[in-house]
Amino acid sequence: DGGITQSPKYLFRKEGQNVTLSCEQNLNHDAMYWYRQDPGQGLRLIYYSQIVNDFQKGDIAEGYSVSREKKESFPLTVTSAQKNPTAFYLCASSIELSSGNTIYFGEGSWLTVV
Amino acid sequence: GESVGLHLPTLSVQEGDNSIINCAYSNSASDYFIWYKQESGKGPQFIIDIRSNMDKRQGQRVTVLLNKTVKHLSLQIAATQPGDSAVYFCAENPRTGGFKTIFGAGTRLFVKA
Numbered sequence: 001d002g003g004i005t006q007s008p009k010y011l012f013r014k015e016g017q018n019v020t021l022s023c024e025q026n027l028n029h030d031a032m033y034w035y036r037q038d039p040g041q042g043l044r045l046i047y048y049s050q051i052v053n054d055f056q057k058g059d060i061a062e063g064y065s066v067s068r069e070k071k072e073s074f075p076l077t078v079t080s081a082q083k084n085p086t087a088f089y090l091c092a093s094s095i096e097l098s099s100g101n102t103i104y105f106g107e108g109s110w111l112t113v114v
Numbered sequence: 115g116e117s118v119g120l121h122l123p124t125l126s127v128q129e130g131d132n133s134i135i136n137c138a139y140s141n142s143a144s145d146y147f148i149w150y151k152q153e154s155g156k157g158p159q160f161i162i163d164i165r166s167n168m169d170k171r172q173g174q175r176v177t178v179l180l181n182k183t184v185k186h187l188s189l190q191i192a193a194t195q196p197g198d199s200a201v202y203f204c205a206e207n208p209r210t211g212g213f214k215t216i217f218g219a220g221t222r223l224f225v226k227a
Contacts (some may be wrong), residue, residue: 004157006157027134035217040219041219042120042203042216042217042218042219042220043217045214090157090158098147099145099146099207099208099209100146100165100207101203101207102148102159102160102163103148103215105150105157105159107156107157108155108156108157108159110155
């Protein structure tokens with residue numbers, strides 16, 4: 001079945017550690033996104049990518065990095081510079097990066113700082 | 115699993131009743147709107163969408179109404195079932211300013227059996 005796969009589902013990070021969240025999609029979508037979800041708030045955009053080898057900062061990119069070496073894959077690294085990383089992270093994709101395209105989501109990854 | 119949206123508005127309905135969830139959107143230039151359902155600990159699922167040239171759209175047991183005059187969107191769920199219990203949030207996609215979708219915080223729906 002087509003969809004977006006995120007892994008791991010749960011991840012624990014120690015202080016000063018970088019961690020990487022995986023996102024793979026087999027929908028043949030050009031655009032991919034990473035969002036952060038905190039309790040009681042709407043989704044906030046971290047990074048987005050229109051096409052392979054291209055990505056742009058979203059609204060809250062500080063402390064995060066991404067790569068887009070393959071169309072199917074858009075991993076997110078949460079660096080030690082991100083001071084409050086505990087959150088639910090959602091990867092998403094759409095056919096293309098333009099207004100009016102539905103964004104579809106993966107099942108999310110929980111990151112907790114220990 | 116863990117739940118998101120711990121301080122969201124809540125709506126409690128009896129099983130079998132109809133539910134109406136409301137959303138006020140922010141940008142009068144938005145021309146595409148989506149409703150998502152998010153169960154506890156899971157990613158959001160697409161429910162239904164509507165474009166600004168329409169004021170009503172129906173799906174299976176769901177209807178979305180759009181009132182552009184007051185920038186209001188609603189989701190109606192007919193014959194609400196326990197499996198409908200989740201957080202529901204709307205999203206708006208502005209016509210200008212590119213692609214960025216703006217997501218609401220959501221409403222938590224509880225269905226009482």
